Amino acid sequence: MAQQTPTRDAVPEDVRPWPALFALCLGFFMILVDTTIVTVATPAIISDLHADVNSVVWVTSAYLLAYAVPVLITGRLGDRFGPKNLYLVGLTVFTLASLWCGLTNSIEMLIAARVVQGLGASMLTPQTMAVITRIFPADRRGQAMALWGATAGVATLVGPILGGVLVDALGWEWIFFINVPVGVIGFFLAVRLVPSLPTHTHRFDWLGVALSGLGMFFLVFGIQQGHKYHWNGWVMVSILGGVALFVAFVVWQAKNRVEPLVPLRLFDDRNFSISNFAISTMSFTATAMGFPTMLYAQLVRGYSPLQSALLFVPMAVMSIILAPIVGRFTDKVHPRLLTGVGFAVTAFAIYLVSRSLTATGPVWHILAAMTVLGIGMAGIWAPLAATATRNLPMQLAGAGSGVYNATRQVGAVLGSAAIAVLIDSRIAAHGLSGGAEPDGALHQLPAIVRDPFSQAMSDAMLLPAAVLVLGLVSVLFFQLPRHLTPRGGATPQPTAATTPAETPAPDPLTH
Incomplete structure (x- = not known):
């Protein structure tokens, strides 16, 4: 009922929003790193577990699938049992599953462990976005959500680099073992810093x-x-x-x-709808681009996992440098400008990476393209996250964060599946079926097949570039947010997601 809303949204007076946000972002960062960290270890896992490319891609796809499917309901579970409690349970499940992943000795068991890992991630992620919406006042929420979005972007970039260091120095198992101490630290920080917020009954x-x-x-x-x-x-x-x-x-x-499960009136807000579609295209790209790049670097160039990961350093550095700058503009600039430039630059950069994947071309071409890629990505993650939730009322915080995270994960799942299909088909198209695909031996390919294999990887990289063009077109339709509308000027028409206070209607999410 209407009188319940203040109670539900009330936050203890001693809550410190920024320390709580940093504690939440640690766990969020860890699970997102795991989305991409496996890509750099793909050849090592193929070699050690005697698996083929398609099976190893399932190590990522199984995780993403188990992550994406329950995330809609886990957002509601956070409202029902408390977002802090669900966060802690999810972090515990994820950490223990990480230990299991590192201890496996077969590809089938690794996939099973990754499924459990994904379930833990699905419990954790929606709580971070919902807590931000509830503990930050509206005039500071954009900056907070910008940090949340920047965490997603930086984690996606750091994953391959961290994976390369660990695989090269200690072995592929350590891309999972590293989560154990981080998970323990994150658990105690969350217990201490994240507030216990009022709960709410739901019908599931x-x-x-x-x-x-x-x-x-x-x-x-x-x-x-x-x-x-x-x-x-x-x-x-x-x-x-x-x-x-x-x-x-x-x-x-x-x-x-x-x-x-998904109140369709959420999508009456055009900016929420566009943000969901756009983030799915970005997640598709971030997941898909890693596989051909890592296979090319290690099987054509003969790089070690660490050397391969260093190709991503310019991208990560530029994204980290620009993330706080973009965050400051998120509340001040039309989202169409920030995200439009971000998508255009990122799509162009992916195309440059594709053209740089040649058997004998200079490596600085790849590094230059990665630098441009980092610039573009900085204009996507944070502005999209802030724009998606800016107009949502408090009672839809759990549902909105669940939908946004679900669509982000759907994009990642489809990117992982689609790139596996395309890599297989392009390898076959270049006459390498059965001859060049790694089948358990982690070695540089023979010189005679390096050029056609490079062409196959280059072709595969065009898919994420094309998908980003769809994201670019979508963000051009963003509306001017209400907080940027001059007083007395035209304002967006009220929608079902922003029911005016003078015409209150019972919300099923408050029952």
């Missing part, structure tokens, strides 16, 4: 959970296995079945008048 949309989860699984499984099984009948049934389940999910959300 279990049918919505089932439809969205099965739809995602069948779609991704079909896409990733399609090339291996020559797009036969059961593969197409899996893909079409996944699409049909997603359609059924949307229809059910529209008909569910009690408490849908």
Whole structure:
């Protein structure tokens, strides 16, 4: 009811928002690093566990799938049992699963451990965004969300670099063992610094959970296995079945008048809708680009994992330098400007990386392209996160953060699956099927096949560049946020997600 809202949104007076945010960002940073850290270890895992490329890609896809499917419901669980409690449970599950990952000795067991890791991540992530929305006042929320978004961007870039250092110095197992001490530190910081916020009863949309989860699984499984099984009948049934389940999910959300898993009125806010689509394209790219780059660096150039990871240093440095600068402009500049430039520069940089993946070309071409890539990415992560949540009312904080994180993960899952298919198909198209794909030996390829293999990786890199163009087109339709509208000027029309105070309506999320 309307009188419940103040109680729900009340925050203890002794809460220190910024220390709480830093504690939350540590756990968030750790799980996002794990999204990309495996890419640099791909050849090492292939060699040590005697697996093929498609199986090792499932090490990432299984994690992303287990991460994406429950994240809608875990956002609501945070509202019901307290975001701090769900954060701590998720961090514990993730940390213990990381230990399991490092101790495995088969590709099948590693994939299983990664599924559990993803479940822990799905419990943790929505709580970070929801807590920010609830403990920061509106006039400071943009800066806080900018830091949250910048954490996502920096983590995506640091993953391959950290992975290269660990794989080269200690072995691929340590990309997982490193999470154990970080998880323990993050747990105690969260216990001490993150406030316990009021909880709220929910009715959970279990049918919505089932439809969205099965739809995602069948779609991704079909896409990733399609090339291996020559797009036969059961593969197409899996893909079409996944699409049909997603359609059924949307229809059910529209008909569910009690408490849908995804309140569709969230998407009445144009900026929220665009931000969700745009972040999915960025996540698709960030996940997809790592695989061809790492395979090229280690199998064509003969670089070690550490040397391969150093290719990403210019990108990480530029992103880290520019993140706080972009954050200061997030509350002052039209999001269309920041994100439009960010997407345009990033798409161009990915194209430059693609053209630089040659068997004998100078390495500085790759480093220059990576520098441009870091500049572009800095204008995407933070502004999108801030724009997505700026207009959402408090009672939709859990649902909104769950949807945003789910779409971000959906993009990553599809990027992982799609790039695996494209790498396989381009290797075959260049006449290397069965000859150049690594099958358990971590060595530089013979000179005679390095050029066609490089061309295959270069071709694969064009996919994330093309997907970013879709993100660029979408952000051009951002509206001017209300806080930037001059007094007396035109303001956006009220939407279902921003019901005027003079016409209150009972919200199913407050029951």
